[in-house]
Amino acid sequence: MTHIRLCLLLVTVLVLTTGCRVPAALVASLPPTVSTLTVRTTLEQPFYSAADGLTAVAVRLNLPTSFGPNERPSLGGGAILRVFYAPEVDPRYPDNDFYAWPATQGWIGELLPSRVVEQTFLSRYPGLDGITVRVGTFGADVGTGIGRLREDLTALVREAPIAGRELASLAGGSSVEVLGSREGWIRVRLADGREGYIDRSAFAYLPEPVRKNEGTLVLRLYDERTGALLRESRLDVSTLTDESHVTFRFEPIADSYRETYRFTIEAVGSSPGHAVTLWGDPTSGDLVFRPSYAPMMLAEAPLDTGRWSGVEGTLEVRFAPIRPTRDTYLRIVIQAGDRPLIVHWSNVRPPGNLPLVSQDDPGIWGGVVFNARYAQDLPILRIGHDALFRAARLLSRDVPLLVGYFVVLSLVLAAIVWSWRYGGRRTVAS
Numbered sequence: 001m002t003h004i005r006l007c008l009l010l011v012t013v014l015v016l017t018t019g020c021r022v023p024a025a026l027v028a029s030l031p032p033t034v035s036t037l038t039v040r041t042t043l044e045q046p047f048y049s050a051a052d053g054l055t056a057v058a059v060r061l062n063l064p065t066s067f068g069p070n071e072r073p074s075l076g077g078g079a080i081l082r083v084f085y086a087p088e089v090d091p092r093y094p095d096n097d098f099y100a101w102p103a104t105q106g107w108i109g110e111l112l113p114s115r116v117v118e119q120t121f122l123s124r125y126p127g128l129d130g131i132t133v134r135v136g137t138f139g140a141d142v143g144t145g146i147g148r149l150r151e152d153l154t155a156l157v158r159e160a161p162i163a164g165r166e167l168a169s170l171a172g173g174s175s176v177e178v179l180g181s182r183e184g185w186i187r188v189r190l191a192d193g194r195e196g197y198i199d200r201s202a203f204a205y206l207p208e209p210v211r212k213n214e215g216t217l218v219l220r221l222y223d224e225r226t227g228a229l230l231r232e233s234r235l236d237v238s239t240l241t242d243e244s245h246v247t248f249r250f251e252p253i254a255d256s257y258r259e260t261y262r263f264t265i266e267a268v269g270s271s272p273g274h275a276v277t278l279w280g281d282p283t284s285g286d287l288v289f290r291p292s293y294a295p296m297m298l299a300e301a302p303l304d305t306g307r308w309s310g311v312e313g314t315l316e317v318r319f320a321p322i323r324p325t326r327d328t329y330l331r332i333v334i335q336a337g338d339r340p341l342i343v344h345w346s347n348v349r350p351p352g353n354l355p356l357v358s359q360d361d362p363g364i365w366g367g368v369v370f371n372a373r374y375a376q377d378l379p380i381l382r383i384g385h386d387a388l389f390r391a392a393r394l395l396s397r398d399v400p401l402l403v404g405y406f407v408v409l410s411l412v413l414a415a416i417v418w419s420w421r422y423g424g425r426r427t428v429a430s
Contacts, residue, residue, distance in 0.1 A: 078337020
């Protein structure tokens with residue numbers, strides 16, 4: 001009898017200290033379907049993950065009604081679902097919009113050898129491998145004046161560099177007014193007064209730069225808690241382009257999730273009139289920056305192994321619980337296999353309010369109809385501790401209730417002791 005009681009006590013302690021695992025979902029119910037899209041290559045959906053232990057993804061899709069003579073009868077058609085971290089869409093860093101240069105921000109002035117810029121931040125992902133900042137060169141890569149386009153091509157003028165909306169096209173050999181550069185693209189003014197950007201490679205001639213910058217930018221990364229120097233990275237300022245994002249790269253830090261770091265940036269070998277500057281926010285005092293992280297695939301599963309739900313019309317694939325996923329942005333990527341997939345989408349986006357990205361059907365600003373499931377550990381010991389703490393606070397405010405509670409508790413304990421002794425005597429007598 002004593003051994004049985006001891007075993008029960010040990011089991012109880014084990015359960016209370018380890019907790020138990022309970023399921024949780026990304027959303028309470030799937031959003032309504034607006035339409036479907038065909039996935040022939042890849043489909044991506046970023047979302048905010050509030051819980052830890054991601055262990056399944058269920059996507060609403062149409063199953064084929066029949067199979068051709070050379071098609072394999074499978075639910076997912078050979079498609080693969082992968083899960084990645086998506087720190088590049090996380091809006092919680094000062095640089096939360098690659099294309100935005102708001103008037104409330106500005107350049108902080110030349111970085112001379114006597115000046116050190118520093119910034120502290122919380123790393124929200126593992127694999128920290130760089131810091132991206134915005135650099136100004138004061139026109140050290142191109143001057144202002146008249147540029148001439150190459151004869152052999154028609155140049156597109158975009159509203160913003162890289163992926164901006166097309167504003168116009170200029171015939172090969174045309175002359176155009178050059179105002180400067182941004183992100184390596186040439187900023188121009190058209191004949192009708194509109195301003196836009198042309199790929200630098202489209203020019204046969206550009207105005208000469210107005211200055212030449214010298215020196216090296218040095219970034220040092222420190223552990224904010226211990227002050228230890230962790231990484232160092234350098235950039236040659238003569239290679240930088242005006243109004244552009246540049247990244248200081250270093251060896252990834254695997255255990256950087258939820259750690260606080262401090263970095264400093266200084267210019268070595270610069271001089272007045274030959275130095276670069278950085279972009280900042282004078283209101284908050286923050287340097288406009290964004291940490292970068294080494295790409296990390298967290299899970300991979302064939303859709304053919306998924307479980308079909310006729311009630312929700314979803315195919316759910318499962319994998320080993322992923323940690324950490326709490327308070328991060330994730331991205332699910334569906335890669336089509338032997339046949340196209342018909343996936344549902346909705347005007348209601350998943351947590352994080354980010355649109356899907358489809359190579360086959362760009363321009364859809366809704367979200368994939370899907371759900372994610374988590375296997376979370378429920379800390380029963382902490383819950384019990386909190387309950388006892390609240391009860392103690394309540395009793396301390398009511399003295400008569402407190403006295404009565406202890407009287408009842410004493411009687412219960414006395415009954416337990418008497419029962420234990422009485423049961424022990426009966427066992428000996430037997």
